[in-house]
Amino acid sequence: MTTVAAEPTAPPAAPRTTGRGRLVLTRLLSARGAVAGAVLVLLLFALAFGGPYLTPWDYATPDFGALHQPPSAEHWFGTNGIGQDVFAQTVRGLQKSLVIGLLVALFSTVLASLVGACAGYFGGWTDRALMFLVDLLLVFPSFLIITIVSPRLKSTGWIAFVLLLALFNWMITARVVRSMTISLREREFVRAARFMGVRPLRIITRHILPNVASFLIIDATIAVGGAVMSETALSYFGFGVKAPDVSLGTLLAAGTSEAPVFPWLFYFAAGLLVLFVLAVNLIGDGLRDALDPTAGGPRRRRSARRKKP
């Protein structure tokens, strides 16, 4: 510790932005896993949206000359029982699943964190009202509601479907965020911010949410995989993605039973899904480490550990 510099000091060096955002970004970019995950997701997007131009086949048009064919030069991923090209179907399905998985996870996590943090932070009637809403949505059979509502939303397309999936996916996360917020609210740094005159919503975004970020990130990465699968379930019942349109979920559902005999119907879609979820997890891990300063990054030396007196 140095002694006090009494004089008001020379003009400071050129203002540098050393804010949290920049620090987190630097840390994120220096984490190899996160960068690999991001590259992988970008590659998957490239494949999903560029793939259809690579193959002469269309995802819906059957090739009656090739039924249940294994992968070949003609049909890269083989064909299914009615002669549709599996590669064309997979990349088409990947388009849907990527968008649905990421957006559902994003929307539900944002919603959950906002509702949970507000309920926990404000307490009182806000808390009671929001938790009533959460409990109500929890007891509603979400599946039933989606089945009832989705035919009416046909015209609005996939975005409505994403919103619906997100809407029934956030409640448990919100409850956990709420209870974490309640314990954070009593922490001194939150109290300090309040006494400094920081507005409640700013406290939530600047102090509460970063401190529950580890949980939120893990939850969001799990939600990505979950969203792809629940979309499958709905598609199976004829809501969401409808035949002849496909998603990874519908492909998997269709291919599961035939996997032992015609593995190409199942393993290409499954492999891409695994890759996708893995990439998201890598990004999530990197983001969590970047947000948590105590996580020992490769560049960081741990500060001297405090010991009991």
Place this chain on the structure above:
Amino acid sequence: MTTTVETPLLAVRDLRVDFAGPHGPVPAVRGVDLTVRRGETLGIVGESGSGKSVTALSVLGLLPHTASLHGSVRLDGRELVGLPGKELAAIRGHRVAMVFQDPLSAFTPVYRIGDQIAEAVRIHQPVDKAAARRRAAELLDLVGIPAPERALDSFPHEFSGGMRQRAMIAMAIANDPDILLADEPTTALDVTIQAQVLDVLRTAQRETGAALVLVSHDLGVIAGMADRVAVMYAGRVVETAGVDELFAAPRHPYTLGLIGAVPRLDGRGGPLVPIPGAPAPMADLPTGCPFAARCPLAEDRCSAAEPELAGDEGHLAACVRSAELAERRPAPAEVFPVPELPAAVGSAAGSGDRGSVAGSGDRGSRAPVLAVSGLGKTFPLLKGTVFKRKVGEVYAVDGVDLDLREGETLGLVGESGSGKSTTLFELLNLAAPETGRIELLGHDAAALSRAEAHRLRAELQIVFQDPMASLDPRMPIGDIVAEPLRAQHAAREEIARRVPELLRQVGLDPDHAARYPHQFSGGQRQRVSIARALAVRPKLLVLDEPVSALDVSIQAGVLNLLQALKAELGLSYLFVSHDLSVIRHLADRVSVMYLGRTVEQGEVSAVFDRPRHPYTRALLSAVPLPDPAAERARDRILLAGDPPSPTERHTGCPFRTRCPVYAGLADPAARTRCEQERPALVGDTPAQDHQAACHYPES
């Protein structure tokens, strides 16, 4: 250590303890030699991380499995290291007993106190249940627990902290041990309770004739209790001597620095002597003397090899220049660099006459920063899980008066539960108080509009006790310091300019703005807190126990910083502390609280030199002085019992249940007055700035 003919009771030789760390073993204790003779008190003093607790724990073999222990611990000539667990268990509690720091976690919460003490008796003595219970009652009586028969059936949570610590001592002496190990036995307790517990420890030692090993970071406690002292630094004993010798003529610069860093209750202000730097990192110790990096007397040879503990009979020090120190006997300030404090505070810290800011006598002409009168706050006591109903009220604050003028430091003193924190939060809420009136910088808190309150927040900032808890762990300190500026909508350029300036002002490197709080030491974190509080150029800084979480040598630096900042920026401080020495050192005026009420207030020198309220007198006499001679010469006023519960509102004087003056009143009419009439805060003469709320004040 002296070699006597008789075998010492406890002899620790070359004790080494390593803890497994992520990058190989980290030493905690590196070659400690200690000798304890029958009936004597050995004080082990050191800062956190110096290895003093680990040393105490290793005597009993109570270290966790990640620790590896080498060396020898002999009890009456019998080697304890490497003894099988069963044989060690026969020694623990029987010949060597331990008093832990936190009595709440040292008792099993689900068993009654009496059963736990009786269990301790029956493990080592072949007595039946009834006899063990009788013995338990005797022991509780010995440690001064009222109604011991009834107390036997209480659960630990029903006891207050002081009572629990007494019960802990009762349990420790249950089998007449030869050695009592007390690991920071009073650190978690209030100062009046600490005095009680130390007294009980003395009684227990007298009754059992046991030797006492007292581990503490508090030099005052050590000075009052110990016969011999061992000072530890970085896992080694750096100096050991008889208590008088050690305090009068320390031979190790670290000991000298520690003594200089402690603010003293009887001493005059002036700058404290901080030890520069931070404690040596145990995982990465330098070669040579571990203190060399902080030592102003360091020479080239210090970094070459670690000096051995050497010296004449009874006084050893591990310093190459100890002979020189023994001869020259310098004061701490002559050895350690003392920071220059601006003149205003230098004289203000003297007695009576205050410096230019707090001019002499004309307090009334300076603008009031904070005026509180009759502040009250109650919390409802609720019962029921679904439908809460009110079953009572806690009178947390019940009549607090504060008066703080520009450029002053007002010390707010009180024990835990006296309502200090509640008072602060009421002030900081900037809303109408439940009862009473708060006036901040001329604004009535009750009449503030939202916008005004928001603007006023910039004038009033707070520094919390625990810098780790009050800084967001996920924010770099640059952002933390900028936060109040952002809250006040300062321009981006202004923020970018202010942050490095603030960091420099509190003695931190502006280049560290991108680091996170956990990368700083405790003292540095508190400096970040102070920088954050100063960001919006407040007029009033509320300091809530700002140094009580810090080590002594670090505390001195922060206190000096606060003094310097006050003089430089013309701040007013509301300084809350339970540590009267710190208040004496820093404050101009002091206000003493008991059970939610102000019982005495006035100028620091008046209140501390001539306390009028019996509570203040007891509080002052309970503070241990880091000076063995003065400590022994003082008379003590020991308060009986604990503060009563704030759930009932007391008629009359709330202090009378523990008051020695009330207990000594012969006249029934005079006693009735204490019971019926609530004493008002009045002064002896209107001219003097010193009031006490007592019917029979000391004049």
